[in-house]
Amino acid sequence: LLKKCLKIMSKKDSFVQRVLSGVQPTGGLHIGNYLGAIKNFIPLQEKYESLFCVVDLHAITVWQDPNELLLNKREVAAAFIASGIDPSKSIIFNQSNVPEHTQLSWVLNCVARIGWLNRMTQFKDKAGKNRENVSVGLYTYPILMASDIMIYKATHVPVGEDQKQHLELTRDIVLKFNNDFKVNLFPMPEPIIMEKAARIMSLRDGAKKMSKSDASEYSRIMLTDSDDEISKKIKKAKTDAKPLPDTIKELERMPEANNLLTIFSAFEEEKFDLVFKRYQGKNFSDLKKDLIEIVINKIGPIRQEMIKLTNDEKYLEDILKSGSEKAEHIASGVLKEVYDATGLKF
Numbered sequence: 001l002l003k004k005c006l007k008i009m010s011k012k013d014s015f016v017q018r019v020l021s022g023v024q025p026t027g028g029l030h031i032g033n034y035l036g037a038i039k040n041f042i043p044l045q046e047k048y049e050s051l052f053c054v055v056d057l058h059a060i061t062v063w064q065d066p067n068e069l070l071l072n073k074r075e076v077a078a079a080f081i082a083s084g085i086d087p088s089k090s091i092i093f094n095q096s097n098v099p100e101h102t103q104l105s106w107v108l109n110c111v112a113r114i115g116w117l118n119r120m121t122q123f124k125d126k127a128g129k130n131r132e133n134v135s136v137g138l139y140t141y142p143i144l145m146a147s148d149i150m151i152y153k154a155t156h157v158p159v160g161e162d163q164k165q166h167l168e169l170t171r172d173i174v175l176k177f178n179n180d181f182k183v184n185l186f187p188m189p190e191p192i193i194m195e196k197a198a199r200i201m202s203l204r205d206g207a208k209k210m211s212k213s214d215a216s217e218y219s220r221i222m223l224t225d226s227d228d229e230i231s232k233k234i235k236k237a238k239t240d241a242k243p244l245p246d247t248i249k250e251l252e253r254m255p256e257a258n259n260l261l262t263i264f265s266a267f268e269e270e271k272f273d274l275v276f277k278r279y280q281g282k283n284f285s286d287l288k289k290d291l292i293e294i295v296i297n298k299i300g301p302i303r304q305e306m307i308k309l310t311n312d313e314k315y316l317e318d319i320l321k322s323g324s325e326k327a328e329h330i331a332s333g334v335l336k337e338v339y340d341a342t343g344l345k346f
């Protein structure tokens, strides 16, 4: 028995520690995407083999204008690099250029259960009352996401909090696949979710997540916003008439104030409690004035670099091309193992 356990343990440990995350190329990126996800990719690439994917196949679960999709894909790749992802350390690539994602996805469609998908709250939110009329892809989207992770045997997945349930589904699929086929093919992926910045809220409504699909542009700050736009949006951000409270307990009942302090602390990489202490009892105008300066200082250089990169089509194309070659090298090996394990390989 001991021998057997040691064998399983050594197998478990033999997985390469690998990071994978993806971002949809739909309608630009906001500071929620940046603080909740992209910013956290940067230190991980120093420690792990890392893959960062522009997930265009996820984007088309909702209709996209083909020309805009192309531009948005470039923008996400540029945002990755401008934020500090180093193409010589990490693999940056485009999902549809590595067909193994969709090939594995079919196999996983046959492993995952309908009941599991029916529990996905993001589908319920996105489909709303229109449930009978959204694409089938929107429904099976979390399985493609599991495939993105599993096709690289990723062990760590940095995401914002809204992706937590999808990660749990991936873990269920990993477990069932390994059990069904009596293999130890896939490692159990661990989510990496920031404590507070994992859920940046709308600037207009502290109860709603900051989102690309919100009707109000004032609800979000985009990575491409000008200094002027950043300043206007923060000035207009919803706050209370009274000053900031004196205790954290009171602050918890003030979601908009909480959100502004969270954004401050995430950009400054300063402990939330310390930031709160500095502004407790003060007027919102004091906090907003400082926050405008911080956001402009942090976003400005990223925006400039994004503009430079998106103008250099050839550079971006080369990076994505070499990224997808490297990604496919890993993915094709894993797909082969999956086909062997499932009897699909003849």
Ligand code: TYM
Pocket (backbone or CB within 6 Å): 020, 021, 022, 023, 024, 025, 032, 033, 034, 035, 036, 037, 038, 055, 058, 144, 145, 148, 149, 157, 158, 159, 160, 161, 162, 163, 197, 198, 199, 200, 201, 209, 210, 211
């Ligand atoms: P997407 O494109 O909606 O968002 C990209 C990343 O940004 C995070 N995020 C936020 N974080 C904090 N506050 C917010 N308001 C906020 N809004 C978005 C998301 O959690 C995400 O990490 N399904 C994924 C993309 C995906 C993926 C994957 C991620 C596809 N395959 C495999 C990881 C691994 C999505 O739609 O993210």
